[in-house]
Amino acid sequence: MKRALLCSAMALLLVANAPAADYDVVIRGGRVLDGAGNPWVRADVAIKGGRVVQVGQVAGHGAKEIDAKGRYVSPGFIDMMDQSGGVLLKNGAAENKLRMGVTTVIAGEGGTPVEAAQIPSYFAQLEKQGISVNFGSYYSTTQARMKAMGDGAGNPTPAQMDIMRKEVRTAMEAGAFGVTSALIYPPSSFATTADLISMAKVSAQCGGFYATHMRDESGDLVKAVNEAIEIGETSGAKVEIFHLKAAFAPGWGKLMPEAIAAVNAARARGVDVAADLYPYTAGGTGLEIIAPSWVWADGVQKGIERLKDPKLRERMKKEVAAGSMPGWSNLVQASGGFGNVILANGFSQKYAPYHGQSLEKIGAALKRDPADVAWDILLEGLPNRSVALYFMMNEGDIETALHQPWVSIGSDAAASEKFGEMDALGLPHPRAYGTFPRIIAEYVKRRPVLSLEDAVRKMTGWPAQRMGLTDRGLIRDGMRADIVIFDLERLDDVASWAKPTAAPTGIDTVLVNGVVTIEDGKHSGAKAGAVLRHGCGG
Structure with missing residues (x-):
C-alpha cells in the first residue's frame, strides 16, 4: 500500500514538473501539401490558438502529438x-x-x-x-x-x-x-x-x-x-x-x-x-423539373392543380416528348429518355418498392406513361420533394472540365x-459521402487526370482565394489550422449508386480551427467551426 502511494506521489510530481506544452498540436513527419499546388515536403506542423505557427522541423512539443509518418497533410x-x-x-x-x-x-x-x-x-x-x-x-x-x-x-x-x-x-x-x-x-x-x-x-x-x-x-x-x-x-x-x-x-x-x-x-x-x-x-433533383415551366407560372399551388388535370397532362406529355423550350430545360431529353431517369426517393410507401428503378421500368410495371408516373409520384410525396437521379453527363466531359485551373x-x-443516412435533401446520391475523396481516388490514383498537388489545390488553396478566405486554404505560418491527414494508399470514396451513404476510407484525422474533430476516423464531438461572413463596406 505504501509503495503504491509512493508511486502515485512520484507520478503527480513528474506531471507537476513537466514543462508546459509549446503548442496545442504538433503533426509530426507528414508529407505536407501546402494547398498552392507545390510538391509535398516532409515537415512537422505546429498549431497554437487555432493557427499554424510553424512548418518545418518543430523542436517544441504539443499538448497533442499526431504521428503523420507515411501520410499526407493537407489543408482542409x-x-x-x-x-x-x-x-x-x-x-x-x-x-x-x-x-x-x-x-x-x-x-x-x-x-x-x-x-x-x-x-x-x-x-x-x-x-x-x-x-x-x-x-x-x-x-x-x-x-x-x-x-x-x-x-x-x-x-x-x-x-x-x-x-x-x-x-x-x-x-x-x-x-x-x-x-x-x-x-x-x-x-x-x-x-x-x-x-x-x-x-x-x-x-x-x-x-x-x-x-x-x-x-x-x-x-x-x-x-x-x-x-x-x-x-x-x-x-x-x-x-x-x-x-x-x-x-x-x-x-x-x-x-x-x-x-x-x-x-x-x-x-x-x-x-x-x-x-x-x-x-x-448523374445529377439529382426533384421530379417537378419534368413539368414544363408554364405549369408553375402562377405559383406552386396552381401548379399542383394543373398536374392533377388529365387534359393538361396530355399537353405536358407532348411537350416532354418534343424537348426543351424557352424557359425550360427538359432533363428527360437531356438524359436520353425516361430509361436514364432513376427514382431516388418518392417519399411514400406506395412507391418505395420502385426506388432505384428507371421511370421507364416503373411505367411498364404500372402500365402507365412514364411522365404520368413522375407526376403521380410527385403528388403522392407532397409536401416532400420527390427526387430522381438524371444520368446526363459523361466522364470525358468531367475530365475536360477538371483540367481547367479555374x-x-x-x-x-x-x-x-x-451520419450514415441520406443528406438533408433526402437524395441518395454518392456525392454527399464521396465527392472529395473521389477527386483523388478516381482522378489521381485510378486514372492520371490530375496530379495529387493540383487535385488538392482545387479543393483548398484555389477555392479559398476565390472566396476571399485569406487565412484559410494553405498550410503556412499564420493560417487557420483547417487540416486533413490522409493515407493515399487507403484513400477511396467507396460511396456508389448502390451504396450512396458508404463512408470513405483513408481519412482518419481532420482538424477544424486547430481542434481535432475527426480522430481515428470518428467524430470527436468538437464544434470548432466558425460562421464566415463576407465583408461589405459602405
Whole structure:
C-alpha cells in the first residue's frame, strides 16, 4: 500500500514538473501539401490558438502529438457548393462532410433558410449552438423576388425591383458572399437577365458574387454560360458557375469544350468568372423539373392543380416528348429518355418498392406513361420533394472540365442530420459521402487526370482565394489550422449508386480551427467551426 502511494506521489510530481506544452498540436513527419499546388515536403506542423505557427522541423512539443509518418497533410477541403444551410440548425456535426476531409462549406444555391433581415440572428444561432465545419452562405435572388412579388411569373415593377435590391443589400451587409440564382427552377426561371444584373450590381458593390445554377446545362449550355458572363461583366460581380456540366447526351464531347472556351475568353478580357463541379455522371433533383415551366407560372399551388388535370397532362406529355423550350430545360431529353431517369426517393410507401428503378421500368410495371408516373409520384410525396437521379453527363466531359485551373469542387449535397443516412435533401446520391475523396481516388490514383498537388489545390488553396478566405486554404505560418491527414494508399470514396451513404476510407484525422474533430476516423464531438461572413463596406 505504501509503495503504491509512493508511486502515485512520484507520478503527480513528474506531471507537476513537466514543462508546459509549446503548442496545442504538433503533426509530426507528414508529407505536407501546402494547398498552392507545390510538391509535398516532409515537415512537422505546429498549431497554437487555432493557427499554424510553424512548418518545418518543430523542436517544441504539443499538448497533442499526431504521428503523420507515411501520410499526407493537407489543408482542409472547401466545398464550394454545399446545401447545409438548414440542417446545421438541427445538427451541427456535419459528419459526412468532415469524413470526406471537408472543413469549410459555402452554401446558398437556394439562399439562406431565413429572410435577409434575419440573417444576423441565423448566424448567431449557428454560433451559439456550435457547428463542426466553417460555414458561409450566399443569398438567393429568388428569395428577394418572392419577397417582392410572390412565386408567380411576370416582370417586377420598379417599386418591386427596389424591394429586391434592398433585400440583397440587407443580406450582403449581414455577411452573405453574394447572390445566387437557380434558373431551371420556377420561380427563379422567371427572372430576366436584366433583373439578375440589377441585383448582382448590389452584390458587386460589396465585392460579392453572382453564383448561378445556369438557365440551361443541356443543349443551350453555351448560351447559358454567356448569360452568366454577361451578368457578371455588366454588374461587376464575380461569377461562379455552379456544378459545371454538359448535361446533354447528344452534345457530349462538343458542348463542354465550347463552354470552357467561352469562360476562357471572358477571363482573358478581365471577367472574374470560374466554376465548380461534382465528379459524377448523374445529377439529382426533384421530379417537378419534368413539368414544363408554364405549369408553375402562377405559383406552386396552381401548379399542383394543373398536374392533377388529365387534359393538361396530355399537353405536358407532348411537350416532354418534343424537348426543351424557352424557359425550360427538359432533363428527360437531356438524359436520353425516361430509361436514364432513376427514382431516388418518392417519399411514400406506395412507391418505395420502385426506388432505384428507371421511370421507364416503373411505367411498364404500372402500365402507365412514364411522365404520368413522375407526376403521380410527385403528388403522392407532397409536401416532400420527390427526387430522381438524371444520368446526363459523361466522364470525358468531367475530365475536360477538371483540367481547367479555374475549376474547383462542390458537392451539391447537404450535411446529413444523422451520419450514415441520406443528406438533408433526402437524395441518395454518392456525392454527399464521396465527392472529395473521389477527386483523388478516381482522378489521381485510378486514372492520371490530375496530379495529387493540383487535385488538392482545387479543393483548398484555389477555392479559398476565390472566396476571399485569406487565412484559410494553405498550410503556412499564420493560417487557420483547417487540416486533413490522409493515407493515399487507403484513400477511396467507396460511396456508389448502390451504396450512396458508404463512408470513405483513408481519412482518419481532420482538424477544424486547430481542434481535432475527426480522430481515428470518428467524430470527436468538437464544434470548432466558425460562421464566415463576407465583408461589405459602405
